[in-house]
Amino acid sequence: MSSSPEILVSGIAHLGGRLLFDSLTLQLRPGEWTALLGPSGSGKSTLLRLIAGLPVAAEFEGHIEADDKQGLSGRIGYMAQQDLLLEWATIRDNIALGSRLRGQACPPDRLADIIGAVGLDDKAEKRPCELSGGQRQRVALARTLLEDRPVILLDEPFSALDARTRADMQDLAASHLVGRTVLLVTHDPGEAVRLCSHIYLLQDNRLVEAPALSGPFPKPVDDGDALALQAKLLMQIRSGT
Amino acid sequence: MNSAVKSGIAAMAGLIVIWQLVVTLTGVPRFILPSPYLVGVSFIENFELIAEHTLVTLSEIMFGLAIGITLGIITALQFEISPAAKFFLKPVLIFSQAIPVFALAPVLTLWLGYGMISKVTMAVLIIYFPVTSALHDGLTRTPSGLCDLAHVMNAKPLRMLFLIKLPAAMPNLLSGIRLAAVYAPIGAVIGEWVGSSQGLGYLMLLANGRVKTDLMFAALFTLGFLSMSLYGLITLWIKLAFRRFEAQ
Numbered sequence: 001m002s003s004s005p006e007i008l009v010s011g012i013a014h015l016g017g018r019l020l021f022d023s024l025t026l027q028l029r030p031g032e033w034t035a036l037l038g039p040s041g042s043g044k045s046t047l048l049r050l051i052a053g054l055p056v057a058a059e060f061e062g063h064i065e066a067d068d069k070q071g072l073s074g075r076i077g078y079m080a081q082q083d084l085l086l087e088w089a090t091i092r093d094n095i096a097l098g099s100r101l102r103g104q105a106c107p108p109d110r111l112a113d114i115i116g117a118v119g120l121d122d123k124a125e126k127r128p129c130e131l132s133g134g135q136r137q138r139v140a141l142a143r144t145l146l147e148d149r150p151v152i153l154l155d156e157p158f159s160a161l162d163a164r165t166r167a168d169m170q171d172l173a174a175s176h177l178v179g180r181t182v183l184l185v186t187h188d189p190g191e192a193v194r195l196c197s198h199i200y201l202l203q204d205n206r207l208v209e210a211p212a213l214s215g216p217f218p219k220p221v222d223d224g225d226a227l228a229l230q231a232k233l234l235m236q237i238r239s240g241t
Numbered sequence: 242m243n244s245a246v247k248s249g250i251a252a253m254a255g256l257i258v259i260w261q262l263v264v265t266l267t268g269v270p271r272f273i274l275p276s277p278y279l280v281g282v283s284f285i286e287n288f289e290l291i292a293e294h295t296l297v298t299l300s301e302i303m304f305g306l307a308i309g310i311t312l313g314i315i316t317a318l319q320f321e322i323s324p325a326a327k328f329f330l331k332p333v334l335i336f337s338q339a340i341p342v343f344a345l346a347p348v349l350t351l352w353l354g355y356g357m358i359s360k361v362t363m364a365v366l367i368i369y370f371p372v373t374s375a376l377h378d379g380l381t382r383t384p385s386g387l388c389d390l391a392h393v394m395n396a397k398p399l400r401m402l403f404l405i406k407l408p409a410a411m412p413n414l415l416s417g418i419r420l421a422a423v424y425a426p427i428g429a430v431i432g433e434w435v436g437s438s439q440g441l442g443y444l445m446l447l448a449n450g451r452v453k454t455d456l457m458f459a460a461l462f463t464l465g466f467l468s469m470s471l472y473g474l475i476t477l478w479i480k481l482a483f484r485r486f487e488a489q
Contacts, residue, residue, distance in 0.1 A: 078393040097404075
């Protein structure tokens with residue numbers, strides 16, 4: 001993996017003539033996790049998609065750049081709320097999808113290591129329909145890890161999971177994505193506090209930086225400071241300030 | 242025995258009983274409507290003749306299916322690969338479907354003769370559009386999330402097509418193939434009606450001309466059985482061979 005860059009996003013976006021977010025500056029610190037919190041429809045996913053270079057419905061005027069002045073294409077890993085597994089392919093082929101799509105060889109040792117790291121050794125030849133929701137997201141995580149990209153964009157990847165599986169997946173992702181520049185889009189303040197060293201709130205068309213805890217991450221689920229900050233953030237979101 | 246087969250047999254038996262009743266009660270002449278018994282006797286007496294012509298029609302259908310499905314798949318993929326091909330070929334394809342295939346049959350016989358080629362071509366023409374259309378439709382409806390993922394992974398367009406778009410469109414293609422299995426016999430028999438010296442369509446015309454209505458019905462039921470068996474076998478083949486694509 002090449003070194004993780006800092007990413008700066010600045011600009012303004014409109015959706016169907018309506019202001020989606022006003023002049024904002026989002027800073028993703030190199031090698032750290034940044035959370036983007038906000039209610040549905042606030043433009044969180046639009047921001048993430050802009051960084052990923054994916055098509056968006058909104059009109060964006062501004063800049064997205066890395067501190068090393070290199071383009072972001074080919075340096076981004078992406079996990080969405082849906083696991084986006086190919087139902088017709090085996091778990092092994094799903095995990096190696098990136099290499100297959102680019103026509104590159106995938107080192108078998110590395111593939112085996114990653115399958116083992118996410119605890120799917122005995123599932124490698126199975127198909128996604130034979131896996132539980134949590135196991136499917138493990139496959140999605142393994143697929144992202146195999147890409148070995150320095151920037152990781154997570155678009156509510158754990159939101160469809162049950163509470164226990166979600167906490168397990170958060171721990172697994174945090175331990176495997178250390179040292180990368182990660183943007184986590186979520187509507188769950190608890191998730192943001194547990195995993196991220198920087199938290200931004202996007203609501204009412206504005207982006208504000210909220211307080212966050214310092215490392216190490218992930219915080220234990222019963223961490224007092226994390227729970228207190230989670231409550232504070234939730235109150236801030238509810239009050240809309 | 243599954244319930245579809247059971248209900249099929251029950252419906253068939255009911256139909257035969259009603260048919261026999263109509264013939265007995267109305268006293269309709271046998272050259273207008275022969276009784277099921279007479280049709281059965283004719284089938285047994287002419288078994289070799291019917292089998293010989295069935296083989297011809299079956300060959301036309303199978304060749305038509307193989308060529309029609311292959312051409313349909315190639316065209317739909319071509320539409321996806323090349324916008325220019327889509328721009329020029331799609332209107333031609335739609336226009337070709339605006340001309341009734343029945344109207345083309347005499348021309349095809351004129352150009353390609355009375356042999357098997359004109360019948361296979363008819364079957365191909367009738368199959369080609371539903372297969373192309375079904376697959377093309379599927380290829381344009383790849384889940385957006387998968388397209389996003391492939392984009393972020395810097396996928397090569399052809400690999401994206403064969404690793405994601407085509408497999409994702411398989412349920413559509415398989416529906417198209419099932420439709421093709423129903424349409425192919427129609428194409429072959431229309432071709433035979435217009436001009437041929439072999440096949441079940443030819444046998445039906447021949448029997449009709451000689452007022453052998455019982456033989457005509459025997460040929461007609463053989464055709465029906467052939468079409469249903471073909472549809473059943475193709476459906477079974479799809480279920481067994483393509484289960485992983487159907488289970489999405």
